[in-house]
Amino acid sequence: MxxxxxxxxxxxxxxxxxxxxxxxxxxxxxxxxxxxxxxxxxxxxxxxxxxxxxxxxxxxxxGMSYKAALAGLDLxxxxxxxxxxxxxxxxxxxxxxxxxxxxxxxxxxxxxxxxxxxxxxxxxxxxxxxxxxxxxxxxGGAGDSSVLTAYGVFQGMRAAAEAVWGEPTLAGRTVGVAGVGKVGRHLVRHLIEDGAAVVITDVYQPSVEQVVADFPQVQVVADNGALVRSEIDVYAPCALGHALTDEVVDALPARIVCGAANNQLAHRGIEKALEDRGILYAPDYCVNSGGLIQVADELEGFSFERAHQRAGGIFDTTREVFRLASEESVSPAVAADKVAERRMRDVGRLRGMWLPSS
Ligand SMILES: NC(=O)c1ccc[n+]([C@@H]2O[C@H](COP(=O)([O-])OP(=O)(O)OC[C@H]3O[C@@H](n4cnc5c(N)ncnc54)[C@H](O)[C@@H]3O)[C@@H](O)[C@H]2O)c1
Known part of the structure; x- marks a missing residue:
């Protein structure tokens, strides 16, 4: 043991x-x-x-401590x-x-x-x-959390687009979405509505067919290997973890990686490889916290409007992470950890102040 x-x-x-x-x-x-x-x-x-x-x-x-801290939750x-x-x-x-x-x-x-x-x-x-x-x-529950997860990922992607291209929009860009399950398919909708071209792949054919039925303009490629080699500006891993391997990073033409999957970095050091190739990585736990925001909101009696507004805050949080990364010359992954640790320290400290019990 x-x-x-x-x-x-x-x-x-x-x-x-x-x-x-x-x-x-x-x-x-x-x-x-x-x-x-x-x-x-x-x-x-x-x-x-x-x-x-x-x-x-x-x-x-x-990982949950960092995700909750970065999402601004009192959890x-x-x-x-x-x-x-x-x-x-x-x-x-x-x-x-x-x-x-x-x-x-x-x-x-x-x-x-x-x-x-x-x-x-x-x-x-x-x-x-x-x-x-x-x-x-x-x-009294909130139901499917993938709606707000996808919304948060989209907000994080807008912040990344602003950092790379100067405008917080994916209009005119091509986004590759790997995995169009519960989160991926909602993300596709946000992207299409924003004016992006979308390329998708999924190992499960019914998921692909559902997205193509809803959005016939979406391009489908055979597998993830083909996706990361196609002409995409943004890569959105929305399937399983460890999507960012050395091979993927070497092949990727995209300028941004931003997706819903947890634990996207296959090993330590891969964030450096991304940086060396000029690819901006939006940390997974920063942009995929919409689902956590939703279940946290349920504790107060669920309000979709309130949770939606909070998930919208992922735009500013991602922006802050990129700003700190550039100011301190560290990767966004390290910057995200720093923001989370700072909040745990600075806000957590307040709990040490004595208050009369109610
Ligand atoms: N659902 C949420 O609220 C939420 C919140 C935070 C993070 N996440 C993470 O986001 C990711 C997606 O979650 P989900 O709820 O949409 O799951 P899901 O199971 O509904 O969708 C995942 C999709 O990926 C596909 N897939 C699996 N392996 C693949 C591969 N090698 N190539 C291409 N596609 C592949 C599956 O067929 C499926 O359609 C997961 O990593 C999950 O941990 C989800």
Missing amino acids: PDVFELGSEHEQVVFCNDPASGLKAIVAVHSTALGPALGGTRFHPYPSTDEAIEDVLDLSR GGGKAVIIGDPRADKTEALLRAYGRFVQSLGGRYYTACDVGTFSDDMDHIARECDFVTGRTVAH
């Missing part, structure tokens, strides 16, 4: 939850509550080993993993047992959907627990 104190040396709390009767094996990691209660989804995944589950939950929860970062096959192992009893463990944390951690968990699952968890978001619309 990895040394949790060493691997999670920045984390406040890691909780192992075990309920043999329902088969629940879960780990909740609270990375930081400097800005508020930790929020992050529950990933239900058949990890091959407990070690891999620990590494994933520590990594993901750290910290946390994440949970349930070890198992969601199709075979997910039962009402298991979810409710998990809910009781989350409840026992007294609000230090709020859970939501992630890979392998859905709004219906959150409704089950909420029968045992007050600290749940991402619920079904019938239960």
Whole structure:
């Protein structure tokens, strides 16, 4: 087993939850509550080993602290993993047992959907627990988060266009969207409405057909390899992580990379390769926080208008990240981390000021 104190040396709390009767094996990691209660989804995944589950939950929860801080939310970062096959192992009893463990944390951690968990699952968890978001619309939830995620990515892309071409618009540019699933297809709509030409690819043919039916002017290419070699000005990875490999960066004619996928950089140092090739990278967690903004808004009683307005703020945040990157001669990825860390420090510090209890 990895040394949790060493691997999670920045984390406040890691909780192992075990309920043999329902088969629940879960780990909740609270990375930081400097800005508020930790929020992050529950990933239900058949990890091959407990070690891999620990590494994933520590990594993901750290990422959530940075995403929430950069998005300007009064929330910290946390994440949970349930070890198992969601199709075979997910039962009402298991979810409710998990809910009781989350409840026992007294609000230090709020859970939501992630890979392998859905709004219906959150409704089950909420029968045992007050600290749940991402619920079904019938239960006051906000519904599909991909609408605001795509909107935020589009705002980040406008900020990148301004940094590169002087105008915050994609009009007259060609954007390559890799992955036209829930987020990618909404992004295509924003781009078309803004006057961009769009090239798409997806491994799942029905997704491609849906986009082409809605927007016949979209060009389709066979695969991601063909997309990154086509004449695109912007590359938008909206499928899986690690899209930016050495080969992709070498081949890419685009001036901007801005997409929804999490963890786009395949390895450390790739941001330097992007810079060397004159490609502006809009950090993934900066531009894809629209979904988090949505589930966070749900905690106040969901208002689409309010969440939409907040997601629109991703334009200014991305601009600030590019400004700092240029001022301090660092990559946008490093600049984004600095802005997030500064907010955790400066705003988090205020919580140390004594107030009379209400
Ligand atoms: N949905 C959200 O609110 C949200 C929020 C933040 C980040 N993200 C991230 O954005 C990405 C897209 O999310 P989504 O909700 O649209 O997921 P999705 O599963 O609906 O869509 C992903 C699409 O990518 C396609 N795809 C997979 N591998 C591919 C490949 N090699 N080449 C081309 N296409 C491929 C899939 O067929 C699918 O259509 C994911 O990385 C996700 O983690 C999503």
